[in-house]
Amino acid sequence: MDEGIELSLTIAQIIQRLRGSHLHSQIERQAKECLHQPDVKLESLKEDVRSFLKTSGWERKLQNAVYRELHIQLPPRHPPAPPEHLKEPLVYMRKAQASWEKRVLKSLNSMSTELGVPLAHMRPAAEQKELTNKWNEMGTDEPDLSRFRPVYAPKDFLEVLIGLRNPNHDSSEDISVRSHWGLIQVPLNVRDIPHLREAYSELNLTSGQMGIDDHALIHPVVMEEDSAAAQQYSRQGCPTGLRADLWALILNATNQPQDVMHYEQLKAGVIQHNLLVDNLIYKDVKLTASNDDYYFVFEDFLYQVLLCFSRDTAVLEHFKYNSATPPKSYIQGKVGDEECAVVYPPNGVIPFHGFSMYVAPLCFLYNEPSKLYNVFREMYIRYFFRLHSISSHASGILSLCLQFERLLQTHLPQLFYHLRQIGVQPLRLAFKWMVRAFSGYLSTDQLLLLWDRILGYDSLEVVAVLAAAVFAFRAENLMEVTSLASAEAVLADLSTLKVMPLIQVFLFATAM
Amino acid sequence: MSGTPDDTKPVNFTVKAPVYLQIGDAKADTAHSGVCVVDVNLPFGKPVNIEEVTFKNYYTAYVTVRLLRRNPEQEAPAKWCTAVRDLPLMDNPHTEGGSQDYYTIHRTQMQVEPDHVVCARLILRQPSLAWLTFSLEDIQIFPHTEPDPEKEVSDWLSDLTLTDQHPDLEGLPDPQTVSSSIQQMWALTEVMQTNQTTASIGRFDVSETHSQPHLSCNECVHDGGDVITFGR
Numbered sequence: 001m002d003e004g005i006e007l008s009l010t011i012a013q014i015i016q017r018l019r020g021s022h023l024h025s026q027i028e029r030q031a032k033e034c035l036h037q038p039d040v041k042l043e044s045l046k047e048d049v050r051s052f053l054k055t056s057g058w059e060r061k062l063q064n065a066v067y068r069e070l071h072i073q074l075p076p077r078h079p080p081a082p083p084e085h086l087k088e089p090l091v092y093m094r095k096a097q098a099s100w101e102k103r104v105l106k107s108l109n110s111m112s113t114e115l116g117v118p119l120a121h122m123r124p125a126a127e128q129k130e131l132t133n134k135w136n137e138m139g140t141d142e143p144d145l146s147r148f149r150p151v152y153a154p155k156d157f158l159e160v161l162i163g164l165r166n167p168n169h170d171s172s173e174d175i176s177v178r179s180h181w182g183l184i185q186v187p188l189n190v191r192d193i194p195h196l197r198e199a200y201s202e203l204n205l206t207s208g209q210m211g212i213d214d215h216a217l218i219h220p221v222v223m224e225e226d227s228a229a230a231q232q233y234s235r236q237g238c239p240t241g242l243r244a245d246l247w248a249l250i251l252n253a254t255n256q257p258q259d260v261m262h263y264e265q266l267k268a269g270v271i272q273h274n275l276l277v278d279n280l281i282y283k284d285v286k287l288t289a290s291n292d293d294y295y296f297v298f299e300d301f302l303y304q305v306l307l308c309f310s311r312d313t314a315v316l317e318h319f320k321y322n323s324a325t326p327p328k329s330y331i332q333g334k335v336g337d338e339e340c341a342v343v344y345p346p347n348g349v350i351p352f353h354g355f356s357m358y359v360a361p362l363c364f365l366y367n368e369p370s371k372l373y374n375v376f377r378e379m380y381i382r383y384f385f386r387l388h389s390i391s392s393h394a395s396g397i398l399s400l401c402l403q404f405e406r407l408l409q410t411h412l413p414q415l416f417y418h419l420r421q422i423g424v425q426p427l428r429l430a431f432k433w434m435v436r437a438f439s440g441y442l443s444t445d446q447l448l449l450l451w452d453r454i455l456g457y458d459s460l461e462v463v464a465v466l467a468a469a470v471f472a473f474r475a476e477n478l479m480e481v482t483s484l485a486s487a488e489a490v491l492a493d494l495s496t497l498k499v500m501p502l503i504q505v506f507l508f509a510t511a512m
Numbered sequence: 513m514s515g516t517p518d519d520t521k522p523v524n525f526t527v528k529a530p531v532y533l534q535i536g537d538a539k540a541d542t543a544h545s546g547v548c549v550v551d552v553n554l555p556f557g558k559p560v561n562i563e564e565v566t567f568k569n570y571y572t573a574y575v576t577v578r579l580l581r582r583n584p585e586q587e588a589p590a591k592w593c594t595a596v597r598d599l600p601l602m603d604n605p606h607t608e609g610g611s612q613d614y615y616t617i618h619r620t621q622m623q624v625e626p627d628h629v630v631c632a633r634l635i636l637r638q639p640s641l642a643w644l645t646f647s648l649e650d651i652q653i654f655p656h657t658e659p660d661p662e663k664e665v666s667d668w669l670s671d672l673t674l675t676d677q678h679p680d681l682e683g684l685p686d687p688q689t690v691s692s693s694i695q696q697m698w699a700l701t702e703v704m705q706t707n708q709t710t711a712s713i714g715r716f717d718v719s720e721t722h723s724q725p726h727l728s729c730n731e732c733v734h735d736g737g738d739v740i741t742f743g744r
Binding site for chain 1: 566604611614643
C-alpha cells in the first residue's frame, strides 16, 4: 500500500479511538478554561490555545495516549484480507490454535459436568455479604478445591507446539545444512546474535546498566511524563524507586477516577456472580504463588486482581490481534444461535496452571488494587498473551522456543549434542521458564530488571536470549550430567543468577 | 484519485495453469528449478489499463510482472515489457515471513505505464528448497478508471476522517442548545460582576449528570456538565 495512504488511515483510526475518550473531554475542558487567561488573544486564538496546552502538559498526555494506541494498533488491512489474517497470517497455525482451543474448552466443559458445578451462577445474598466483608482477606478462605484441577499446564501446550508442522514444508531430505536438532519444526524467522547485537545495542558491555553500574545514573524522565522517552530509558534498567511510575508511564496506565470506577464495577461483578474459572484461579494461586517464598504475602492481592480480570470485557478487544479466539457459551438449547451466545469467561481468557505468576511480581510495585489491576491488564494485552497462544509473531512463544534452540545449536553445539545424546531436549527444560517470562524462577529484583527490558524493547525476545544465556552459564556442569534428572537438578535453582551480566556476556562476548 | 477496489470490479480474465519450469529433460528430471510462470489472458479485443494487481501469496519469494501492450494508435505489433522486476514477497525465502500475506501492486509502483495491456505474465521465483510448492492465489486485476474531475485530494482526505458519531440523546436536551444557553448565562454573570447590584437574579440550576456511575455511559453527554448555580 502507498505509504501516504497508510499514514492517513493510521491517523484516522487513532482519531476514532481517542475521540469521545475521557482524555478528549479533559483537553476540551482545559481549552475552554484557558480562554479566561489574559495571554490568550482572539486574533491568535488557535496558536495561543495550542501553546497553553503544550506548557500545561496536556499535549504530552495526548502524545502518550497516541503512543499507546500505536502499540496495540492493527496494521492497515488490505481489502481482500479477512480479519483472521490480522490475528494470524498462516493458515495452518490458525487451524492448530483452533483445535487447541477446542481441547481446552472440552476439558473445561467436562470438568463442569463431572463436578456438577455450573459455568456461572449468581451468589445467594448471604454469600455476597460475606464476600464483601472478606474482600481484603480472601486468602484465609479455605474452600474445598481438591476436586478441581488446572485446565492445562505448560507442558501440555509444549506438546502441541512440538507437533506443529507446515504442510508445505519439505522435510523429506535431511540436508545437513538445514538440520535442526531441536523440537520446534516450524521455519520461523528468528534473529541470531549479530542481528540481536544491533537491535539491543543499549545492552552493550560498554554501556552502564541499572543494577550493575548504579553510579552511572542517567537523568530520570519521570518529570517529563513522556511515554516514549520512558520506554527508551527503561532499556538500561529502571532504578527501583522510580520503576513503578516509569512502568505506568510506558504503559500509559493512568489511575484516573474512571479507571477506579471500572475496577469497582468489576469487583461488584465478582461479588454478585460465581464463575467456574474462579475456582481455577483459587487453585492456581494456592498451588503456585502461595508456595513461593517471595509472593505468598500477596495472595489476597492476586485474588483481587485475577477475579476481576476474568470479568473484564475490555480485554476482549485484544483478540483482534491475538491469534486466539475467545470461547463462546450458548444459552441452554440454543447452540449455534449467535444471538444467544456469550463469551465465557467474560474476558475470553481461560487461566492455566501458573497464570497467577504473571501478576505476582507486579505486587512489589503497586499496592493500590485498581492501579495494580490496570498495569497488569495492559501488560497482559501487550505481551503476556503471546506466551500461551500459537502464532507466528516474533514475540510469540513459538518464535521464542525456536530462537532459544537456534541460539543454543549455533553457539553451544557441543552442549546441545551432549544433551541430545543423553536423551534430554533443552527446550523441555527451558520451556517452563519462558512461558512464565521467568516469573517464579528468578529472584524478584532480577526478574524486574528483565521485565524492564521487555517493556523497553517492546518484545519478549530477551526471554529467549536469557534462557540460552543460562544454559551457557551452566554449560560446564551440564556437560557432566548423564541423565535427565541430573540435568534438571543443575538447572533447578536460578534464584542466585544475575540477569543482566548473563545477557550482556551472551550477546556481546560470545565468540562468533 | 482513481477508483479503489471497493468501487471497481476486477477484470474477468482467464488464468492458465501455472507452468513450473524444469531443468533438463522434463520427463526424467523432476528437480524443481524454483521458477514458475503464470499467464493471465485478458479478454480478447479489450485491452485493459491496469490500476492495480492484488493477490495472496503462497510461499513465493519474488515476483516479476511482464505485460504485453498493444498501442491502439500505431499499427506496430504488441510488445512485452517488464513492469515489476523481482519484487520481494518474503523477507527470507527460507522462513515464514510474508509467505501467506496479501499484496497489492499499484500502477505507480510499476516501471512502465500499464495501459492497453493485452496479456500479463507473472514470473514467480522461490529459490529455497524448504518448500514443496509455491504459487499465487486469488490474482485480481483492477482496471484504471478516469478520475472524477471535481474530486480533489483534499476531498479525498476529508472522506477519510470519520464523521462524528452523534451520541444517543434520548431524553436529554440537545447539547447545542444547552451549551449556548450556558454561554448566555455566563455572559450574564460577567455583566453582573461588572455592575455589582444587590438585586437577586434568581436561581439557575443546570444539574450535573455525572456523580452517579452509569453502567452504559459511553455516549452520554457528560463533558462540560458542571454544576452552575447562580444567585444568592
